[in-house]
Amino acid sequence: MPDIGTFEILHEDPESRARLGRLWTAHGPVDTPVFMPVGTQATVKSMAPWELEELNCGILLGNTYHLNVRPGMEVFEKMGGLHRFMDWKRAILTDSGGYQVFSLTHLRRMTPDGVWFQSHVDGTKMFMGPQESMAIQRTLGSDIAMAFDECPPCPCTPEYACQAVDRTLSWAAQCAQQPRAPGQLVFGIVQGGVHPELRERCAKGLLALGAFDGYAIGGVSVGEPEDLIMPGVRMTADLLPRERPRYLMGVGQFWQMAESVALGVDMFDCVMPTRLARHGTVFTRSGRYSVRAAVHRLDDRPLEDGCACPACQRFSRGYVRHLLNVGEILGVRLTALHNMFGYFGFIARLRDSIRENRFEAFRAETARVYGPDAAGPGAAAGA
Numbered sequence: 485m486p487d488i489g490t491f492e493i494l495h496e497d498p499e500s501r502a503r504l505g506r507l508w509t510a511h512g513p514v515d516t517p518v519f520m521p522v523g524t525q526a527t528v529k530s531m532a533p534w535e536l537e538e539l540n541c542g543i544l545l546g547n548t549y550h551l552n553v554r555p556g557m558e559v560f561e562k563m564g565g566l567h568r569f570m571d572w573k574r575a576i577l578t579d580s581g582g583y584q585v586f587s588l589t590h591l592r593r594m595t596p597d598g599v600w601f602q603s604h605v606d607g608t609k610m611f612m613g614p615q616e617s618m619a620i621q622r623t624l625g626s627d628i629a630m631a632f633d634e635c636p637p638c639p640c641t642p643e644y645a646c647q648a649v650d651r652t653l654s655w656a657a658q659c660a661q662q663p664r665a666p667g668q669l670v671f672g673i674v675q676g677g678v679h680p681e682l683r684e685r686c687a688k689g690l691l692a693l694g695a696f697d698g699y700a701i702g703g704v705s706v707g708e709p710e711d712l713i714m715p716g717v718r719m720t721a722d723l724l725p726r727e728r729p730r731y732l733m734g735v736g737q738f739w740q741m742a743e744s745v746a747l748g749v750d751m752f753d754c755v756m757p758t759r760l761a762r763h764g765t766v767f768t769r770s771g772r773y774s775v776r777a778a779v780h781r782l783d784d785r786p787l788e789d790g791c792a793c794p795a796c797q798r799f800s801r802g803y804v805r806h807l808l809n810v811g812e813i814l815g816v817r818l819t820a821l822h823n824m825f826g827y828f829g830f831i832a833r834l835r836d837s838i839r840e841n842r843f844e845a846f847r848a849e850t851a852r853v854y855g856p857d858a859a860g861p862g863a864a865a866g867a
Contacts, residue, residue: 488667489697491729497843501721501748504838507698507729509575509627510667511567514542516729516750517838519736519831520577521757521824524550526570529758530813530820533572539828543575543627545753548620549584549612553603557623565625565665577753578626580617580659582633582673583734586706589637596651598632614655618662618670626668630700631659633673638708645677653689660695669697671731677703678712680719687723698729701749705734710856714743721747738830739858742850745834746843757827761819764808767826771853775819780805787818793825 486492486508495504505516521528521536524547528536536544546566563569566576585592585599593600598613612620614632621629632655636648652675659670672690676682690696701724704716717732721744724730729750735741736754744752757767764776768788775787786796787804795804795818807815837846852858 489669491698491727493727495839497746497838498841499844500746500847502745502838502843503748503750504835505729505750507750509543509669511573511575511627512542514575515835517741517745517831517834518543518751519741519827520545520751520753521827522547522753522755523570523576524755525554526551526566528824530761530817531758531824533570535821536824537574539824540832541574541828543577544572546576546578546624546626547581548578548617548624548630549581549601551578551624552581552610552612552620553605557620560623560625565623567625575627576624577628578621578624578630579733580621580630580632580673581612582617582630582635582702585633586635586637586703594634594651596654598655614658615662618659618664622663622665622668625665628669628671628698629664631656631670631672631696633675633702635675635703635706636677638677638703638706638712640677642679642682645675645679645682649676649682649686649689652686656690656696657693660693670695671698671700671729672696673700673702673733674720674723675703676720678708678716683716683720684723687720691725696728698731698751699724700731700733702733704732713740717744717749718747721749724748736827737854739851739855741830742834742847745838746847757823758820761823762816764805764815764819765823766819767823769826769829769853771858775801775805776808777805787822788826791822791825793822795819795822795825 488510490508492506493503507514521544523544591602601610617632633652634648636645656672674687676686701720704713731751732744732749736756741752764774766775766787780801783801804818837843
């Protein structure tokens with residue numbers, strides 16, 4: 485078995501930079517391209533761990549800030565880490581808390597050494613800097629820990645974006661020096677907003693540290709217009725080394741993943757499959773739709789014709805609509821299960837297309853069905 489941290493490139497597409505890879509972690513191999521469900525608070529919302537295992541989920545994501553707030557590190561020290569606490573035997577990636585620097589601006593105060601947060605739960609003050617973030621992730625025992633960074637909003641001034649890059653590089657250098665949990669890998673994060681020169685400086689600064697097992701593309705889905713997201717991915721992916729995994733943070737539309745894989749991206753995470761499920765949005769191979777619509781009240785078809793997921797094998801659209809509209813938990817469980825089944829099915833088909841040297845055709849079809857210019861049920865962003 486290869487050493488932990490080894491990233492094998494198993495096959496490359498002859499017409500693009502898409503590749504099949506395998507990252508070896510302390511909890512086994514992770515095949516790429518890979519989609520990571522978001523388990524913010526030690527659970528993927530409405531999904532049981534064994535259901536994710538049955539869908540062939542190899543890795544999921546946990547949230548450093550939220551798990552530190554609740555239940556707190558004393559619990560994880562007592563329970564033996566995040567894997568044991570949530571009974572997940574495969575790989576886990578933990579974000580650093582850097583995204584909360586962006587998302588909780590009204591509850592935080594920046595300093596050169598880190599960030600003071602006011603807890604969104606009870607108002608308690610909490611400091612998190614690179615040392616604290618890495619210590620929390622070490623206690624959680626994740627397989628991949630992310631370096632603490634500042635994710636600047638869009639729009640922001642070039643001066644602010646420059647300061648965020650300075651802090652990100654300073655904090656990354658400190659993260660690289662911190663002790664790790666046994667077998668724990670650490671990824672650096674490239675920031676820089678919509679400014680190519682700042683992204684280049686950030687990437688070169690991270691590479692110069694020579695300390696990271698992989699690299700993430702951060703700050704490309706934080707409020708900028710749709711037509712700036714993919715250029716941000718492209719400019720950053722070109723700066724990152726071929727021999728290490730590349731992780732695009734927070735982007736999960738099908739067409740965006742296909743386009744990013746064509747640029748050499750290997751890893752993705754997004755809350756979309758479960759978040760939209762809670763609102764009744766169902767993903768299908770021909771687009772997406774709302775099962776809560778009145779047109780489905782008497783509809784005895786499954787959520788998706790021909791789908792093999794348990795929800796489609798047993799229940800009708802009319803029944804799922806009823807459950808959602810009366811607030812029954814089973815409704816959310818069924819839409820989430822179906823959507824996650826669809827996401828992992830999409831990733832499986834994407835991998836197959838690379839393996840069989842037909843990725844460009846798969847990419848074109850994905851754009852046709854799910855892209856921003858698509859017609860029909862897949863036209864909305866997020867399909």
